[in-house]
Amino acid sequence: MKVGVLGGGGYTGMEVLGLLARHPRIRVAFASSRSLAGTPSPVPGLPYTPPSLEACGEVDAIFLCLPHGVAAHWVTDLREAFGDATPRLIDLTADHRPGSGNEQDAVYGMAELASHRMPEARLVANPGCYPTGVILSLLPLAEAGMIDPTRPLSIHASSGVTGAGRTPRQDLLFAEVADNYRAYGWGNRHRHLKEMRALLPGLPLIFQPHLLPLPRGILETLTVPVHPGTTAGGIRECWRGRYPENSSAVRVLPEGLPELRQVLRTDLLILGAEEVEGIDPPVVTVGAALDNLGKGAAGQAVQNMNAMMGWELNEGIRWQH
Ligand SMILES: NC(=O)c1ccc[n+]([C@@H]2O[C@H](COP(=O)([O-])OP(=O)(O)OC[C@H]3O[C@@H](n4cnc5c(N)ncnc54)[C@H](OP(=O)(O)O)[C@@H]3O)[C@@H](O)[C@H]2O)c1
Numbered sequence: 001m002k003v004g005v006l007g008g009g010g011y012t013g014m015e016v017l018g019l020l021a022r023h024p025r026i027r028v029a030f031a032s033s034r035s036l037a038g039t040p041s042p043v044p045g046l047p048y049t050p051p052s053l054e055a056c057g058e059v060d061a062i063f064l065c066l067p068h069g070v071a072a073h074w075v076t077d078l079r080e081a082f083g084d085a086t087p088r089l090i091d092l093t094a095d096h097r098p099g100s101g102n103e104q105d106a107v108y109g110m111a112e113l114a115s116h117r118m119p120e121a122r123l124v125a126n127p128g129c130y131p132t133g134v135i136l137s138l139l140p141l142a143e144a145g146m147i148d149p150t151r152p153l154s155i156h157a158s159s160g161v162t163g164a165g166r167t168p169r170q171d172l173l174f175a176e177v178a179d180n181y182r183a184y185g186w187g188n189r190h191r192h193l194k195e196m197r198a199l200l201p202g203l204p205l206i207f208q209p210h211l212l213p214l215p216r217g218i219l220e221t222l223t224v225p226v227h228p229g230t231t232a233g234g235i236r237e238c239w240r241g242r243y244p245e246n247s248s249a250v251r252v253l254p255e256g257l258p259e260l261r262q263v264l265r266t267d268l269l270i271l272g273a274e275e276v277e278g279i280d281p282p283v284v285t286v287g288a289a290l291d292n293l294g295k296g297a298a299g300q301a302v303q304n305m306n307a308m309m310g311w312e313l314n315e316g317i318r319w320q321h
Helices: 011-021 070-085 111-120 129-143 192-199 232-242 294-309
Strands: 002-006 027-031 061-064 088-091 123-125 153-159 205-211 218-225 250-252 269-275 283-290
Touching (some): 011 061, 011 294, 088 294, 129 192, 129 269, 129 294, 232 283
Parallel strands (some): 061 088
Antiparallel strands (some): 153 218, 218 283
């Protein structure tokens, strides 16, 4: 199948191109970048070209790895130009996610939860990186009635610097980030909260992100208020029922909490749960680790393409470094 990548010179675009270059069913027809046009892309033998509507008309699917707002314009222009023949679109931005106001236009592509809806989808909204770990860990527990919605649920999340994209910013200079660790977006105002709340209605989420002095990776530690009788073992069992190893990219630790080094440069999400002593009514600590550019972006986008085409969900994604 012929695919193209808009915004191929950014962090997510380069990661998508790297995966597609090795995907057995894919030929990458174009990798667009305005600033890198003429230079080599991650696909051997394919130089970057400036974004063009004409090139988009010649492929079966397009990954939109663009800034927020820019993707929505491209979707409008593509639909105007090609109508029903518009290629399948996988949007990595927030423009069509739940809470965006445009969500009715797209299928939300949390791959493990929505793959049955994908074959009909013409536009898939790829989830945000932080929400991927939060929603995949909490939604099965909420649906199983394990979470007590009357108490706050605290999410302490940390991301590597690529999470902010490749456009230069003073607060992301090496000298500002190295040897440092800080919170940002405090006050429960991070834009990813809309997406989490839309999928987890009724849970009082407190989401506090932090900036890790590392290029990539997300570690999330959640303090989950549970109903009496809910144990860490029961939570692991619930996840295992939902995420079979052979048909999902989610792994459940038999004990302990996940570490970043287990997921860096992979497309896996690793979950763990542990009891908390001395708190009544009870809480459980849940840990989620993923690579923001892997399962948090490109890996999930490739899973969504696979699901749209009716291919095996995990074809072409990475299990190991
Ligand atoms: N970084 C992450 O961990 C992550 C994870 C999940 C989702 N996302 C989302 O994915 C999207 C892309 O993120 P990113 O980190 O890859 O961003 P990025 O590194 O800033 O890359 C954005 C790309 O879009 C191109 N571009 C910018 N304005 C454009 C325009 N008007 N028309 C055409 N191309 C334009 C850029 O410039 P050139 O054309 O010059 O190359 C670049 O290639 C964002 O919406 C982000 O929120 C990011």
